[in-house]
Amino acid sequence: MPSHVSHSSGLQRLIAQLAPLLIVCAVVFALPVLLNNDFLLNKVARYLVLGILTVSLGLSWGFGGILNLGQAMSFGLGSYAMAMALKLKTVPVHTGASGLPDFMVWNNVQHLPWFWEPFRSLSFAIAAGLVVPALVAAALGWFMFRGRVTGVYVSIITLATMVVINLVIIDQQSYTGGFNGITDLAQLEIFGVAFDAYGRATYYLVAGCVLLSLLVAFAFTRTKAGLIVQAIRDHESRVRYFGYDVALYQIFVFALSAAIAGLAGMLYTVVMEFASPTFLGVQLSLSVVVWCAVGGRQSLVGAFLGAVLVAGMQGALSESAAFLETWTLVMGALFVLVVLFLPKGLAGLAQVVLRWIVQRRQAAGRGVAQGVGQTEGST
Amino acid sequence: MNSHLDLRDVSVSFNGFKALNALNMSVRKGELRCLIGPNGAGKTTALDIICGKVKPSAGTVSFDGTALQDLEEYEIARAGVGRKFQVPSVFRELSVSENLEVARARRTSVLGNLRWNIGNTGRADVERLAELVGLTDELDRPAAYLSHGQTQWLEIGMLVAQDAELILMDEPTAGMTAQETRKTAELFARLKGRHTLIVVEHDMGFVKAIGDVISVMHMGQMLAEGTAAEVEAHPEVRRAYLGSGGISHA
Numbered sequence: 042m043p044s045h046v047s048h049s050s051g052l053q054r055l056i057a058q059l060a061p062l063l064i065v066c067a068v069v070f071a072l073p074v075l076l077n078n079d080f081l082l083n084k085v086a087r088y089l090v091l092g093i094l095t096v097s098l099g100l101s102w103g104f105g106g107i108l109n110l111g112q113a114m115s116f117g118l119g120s121y122a123m124a125m126a127l128k129l130k131t132v133p134v135h136t137g138a139s140g141l142p143d144f145m146v147w148n149n150v151q152h153l154p155w156f157w158e159p160f161r162s163l164s165f166a167i168a169a170g171l172v173v174p175a176l177v178a179a180a181l182g183w184f185m186f187r188g189r190v191t192g193v194y195v196s197i198i199t200l201a202t203m204v205v206i207n208l209v210i211i212d213q214q215s216y217t218g219g220f221n222g223i224t225d226l227a228q229l230e231i232f233g234v235a236f237d238a239y240g241r242a243t244y245y246l247v248a249g250c251v252l253l254s255l256l257v258a259f260a261f262t263r264t265k266a267g268l269i270v271q272a273i274r275d276h277e278s279r280v281r282y283f284g285y286d287v288a289l290y291q292i293f294v295f296a297l298s299a300a301i302a303g304l305a306g307m308l309y310t311v312v313m314e315f316a317s318p319t320f321l322g323v324q325l326s327l328s329v330v331v332w333c334a335v336g337g338r339q340s341l342v343g344a345f346l347g348a349v350l351v352a353g354m355q356g357a358l359s360e361s362a363a364f365l366e367t368w369t370l371v372m373g374a375l376f377v378l379v380v381l382f383l384p385k386g387l388a389g390l391a392q393v394v395l396r397w398i399v400q401r402r403q404a405a406g407r408g409v410a411q412g413v414g415q416t417e418g419s420t
Numbered sequence: 421m422n423s424h425l426d427l428r429d430v431s432v433s434f435n436g437f438k439a440l441n442a443l444n445m446s447v448r449k450g451e452l453r454c455l456i457g458p459n460g461a462g463k464t465t466a467l468d469i470i471c472g473k474v475k476p477s478a479g480t481v482s483f484d485g486t487a488l489q490d491l492e493e494y495e496i497a498r499a500g501v502g503r504k505f506q507v508p509s510v511f512r513e514l515s516v517s518e519n520l521e522v523a524r525a526r527r528t529s530v531l532g533n534l535r536w537n538i539g540n541t542g543r544a545d546v547e548r549l550a551e552l553v554g555l556t557d558e559l560d561r562p563a564a565y566l567s568h569g570q571t572q573w574l575e576i577g578m579l580v581a582q583d584a585e586l587i588l589m590d591e592p593t594a595g596m597t598a599q600e601t602r603k604t605a606e607l608f609a610r611l612k613g614r615h616t617l618i619v620v621e622h623d624m625g626f627v628k629a630i631g632d633v634i635s636v637m638h639m640g641q642m643l644a645e646g647t648a649a650e651v652e653a654h655p656e657v658r659r660a661y662l663g664s665g666g667i668s669h670a
Contacts (some may be wrong), residue, residue: 265521266533268514272522275511282471283525283582284497293530 055263061342062259066252070245079239083312084356086247088349090308093254095332095348096341097301100258102330103338104267105294106274110196111203112329115174115299117321119306121210121223122173124316125157126166130227143225148215157216163231170307171300178299179292186288186295191277200326207321222317229311238314247308251345254301258341261297270294328352331376336386343388350387351375424449424616425586430469430479431640439465441640442479447586452612454627455620457637458660463620464506466637467588470618471503472496483586498528502584506591506620508571512564516555516574519563520546523578546581552607553577569600576607587611589619593626605629624648636660 069089076082094116101107133140141153159165181202185195210217218224229236229243236243261267270290273280281287310316319325329348336347351372358368383390423446430443440462447453455463468474470481472493481488488496497503511519524545527533550556553573558566563574572592579587592608593601601623608630611617621627627634628648636643636651638660644651651657 260536261534263536264534265527266530268518269522269533271514272511272519275513276509278473278493279505279509279511280522281493282497282503283523283578284494284528285525286492286494286528286530289530 059259062255065342065346066248066255069248069251072248073241073244082241082244083239085353086244086312087309088352088356089247089251090305090312091329091332091352092345092348093251093305093308094302095329095336095344096254096258097298097305098329098333099336099338099341099344100261100301101295101298102333103340103344104262104274105270105291105298107291107295108192108196108330109199109295109298110330111199111201111326112298112302113321113323113326114199114203114206115178115302116306116309116325117203117207117210117316117318118174118177119170119303120310120316120320121217121306122160122166122170122303123229123307123310124223124226125160126163127226127229127310128223129157129161130163130230131225142223144218144221144223145215150215154216163229167307170303172303174299174303174306175296179296182292182295183288186291189288200323203321203326204323207318207323210321211318218316220318222315222320224315226310226314236311238312243311247312250304250308254304255341255345258301261294262341266290266293328355328372331372334386335375335379337388339385340388343386343391347387423447424451424484425470425618426480426482427466427469428480428482430466430476430481432465432469432474432476438640440469440476443637443640444642445635447616447618449616450613452608452617452619452630452632454631454634455618455637456622456624456627456634457643461637462640463637464590465640467503467590467618467620470496470586471501471588473503494528497525497582497584500585501588502579502582502586503588504575504579504590504592506594508568508575510563510566510571510574510578513562515560515562516550516566517543517546517559519574519578520549520581523581525582549577549581552580554603568595569597572596573600573604576604580611584615586616586618589617591620591622593621593623601626602629 072085073082076085094112097115098109098112101109101112128142131142133143133146136146141150145153160169181199184190185198190198211220213219234242236246262271269280269285270293273287273290277287280290306320309320332348332351333344334347335351336345337343355368355372358364358371364371379386385392425445425447427443427445430440431438432440443462443466445466455466457463465474469476470483470488472488472491472495476489479489483499483501486499488499488501491499511522514522521542524542547556547559550559553576555566555570555574555577558570563571566574572595576589576592579589593604596604605626608617608619612630619627619630631648633645634648634651635645636654636657638656643660644654644657646654
């Protein structure tokens with residue numbers, strides 16, 4: 042029964058593809074047991090959040106072929122959505138409970154602006170943190186992909202859009218906190234659980250979101266739509282002549298990627314305890330591209346690990362006396378080396394090594410079998 | 421009158437060069453039509469017009485009563501037109517089976533395709549298609565690793581998978597060995613009747629092996645139509661091919 046055989050091999054392949062994802066998540070969940078240090082745990086949680094952000098870029102870049110240099114825009118929008126809700130939960134010194142946030146008082150704002158009003162509801166804020174980045178991406182994608190903009194032009198447009206939004210946020214100080222961002226936030230509280238940035242609850246919240254976003258992204262790549270998106274990456278016009286509306290598929294993956302980045306942004310606010318225009322800055326956005334390339338953009342787990350490892354290294358280097366001034370150079374060199382010698386990143390390297398081990402083992406197995414055959418022949 | 425595909429006075433120009441000059445062509449349902457002509461005659465452009473890659477500056481294209489000239493490429497594909505390109509176009513990083521799966525465009529909407537991949541019927545369908553084009557042993561290999569002839573076959577298999585009513589083939593045997601070309605001719609004979617095919621070819625042996633009616637194009641216009649023997653005897657055709665050793669050596 043050939044169809045039965047192929048079915049079970051398909052299941053085996055699914056398990057094999059899912060295994061690295063589950064192993065990595067198991068390690069993430071087990072870490073607090075080994076790491077009994079709240080400060081370090083907060084730091085790791087930060088890197089995990091950046092990992093989610095990088096997975097979102099891997100989805101649009103590695104699978105969809107859309108190099109979004111403004112991925113941090115979605116991240117920043119999510120982060121501000123969460124910060125606005127948490128800011129409204131604080132009790133301002135000047136105006137008392139449910140009064141104006143402090144920075145608005147300093148800027149002589151009289152009433153809470155209309156677009157702040159709904160953020161009194163945490164559920165609304167969380168929904169907005171996912172939906173607003175997705176809608177902004179879908180609108181931008183509608184113009185780009187309907188107009189058949191591809192390649193480097195997509196990168197330029199996304200980067201420029203992010204810079205514009207960044208400048209608007211800095212400029213509109215009375216509504217956004219401007220350059221300082223939104224600081225001095227209340228703690229996130231869901232169903233009576235308080236998420237202290239340095240507490241275990243926050244770490245597990247982040248770890249759960251890591252698992253969730255990796256699974257959602259993985260599930261998408263396994264659907265037929267995910268397959269079509271990869272086909273578009275390889276040969277856009279060929280897909281069109283099979284009757285698929287290419288732009289809609291591109292818009293979908295672009296918006297899905299933005300929603301995951303928005304989730305990461307919300308978590309980042311919780312972990313960092315503030316939102317800042319630097320969260321949608323060029324430096325972060327380009328770093329995400331480096332992490333994704335180093336980890337392997339065509340592997341979701343690879344992109345995640347790339348971010349955690351490289352961002353972790355960045356953190357360590359920038360704090361060490363020896364590399365205080367030069368750590369950006371080290372990062373640049375790493376990027377160049379990976380692009381030159383590991384086009385598929387660390388994930389590609391892992392694949393090559395695994396295949397080599399399997400082949401060695403098979404060869405060894407054959408060698409033993411031959412040896413047995415020879416001894417049998419000689420007796 | 422009651423033709424399947426109808427091109428009426430179709431003209432198109434690129435920077436002043438008239439690639440098609442009031443071209444007329446009609447094809448019946450289930451026919452296998454070969455399109456030949458000297459280089460630059462406008463054969464590929466004619467296919468581009470039908471599948472929507474190029475928009476005509478004048479004239480109409482109707483397919484089963486639907487006007488194609490104003491539709492987007494994906495809408496034309498949904499109306500039942502499939503296209504194989506001169507340069508083999510497959511998804512290089514996807515496996516052979518994934519290539520065929522993408523081509524099986526039963527549902528085309530994004531949300532309709534947000535379901536987990538294939539199922540047993542889909543897999544059986546893909547295996548049957550792979551067998552048809554002789555790629556059963558390559559199902560799990562990335563398309564990038566296929567030979568040139570195999571890539572050509574994969575794209576032909578993808579068009580069979582798409583199951584379009586009208587299939588446009590641009591030089592399907594280019595770069596194939598004599599044996600591969602013969603197998604391709606056999607495959608086309610099987611497709612004839614179930615699908616309507618328009619095949620652009622240079623290989624006259626192949627054309628004679630598969631074609632019922634041959635259309636000869638020259639300078640963006642239809643020069644002659646008929647069986648191989650009729651076309652070869654046609655004085656205008658002989659003149660168009662003058663100097664290139666006749667039609668059989670084109």
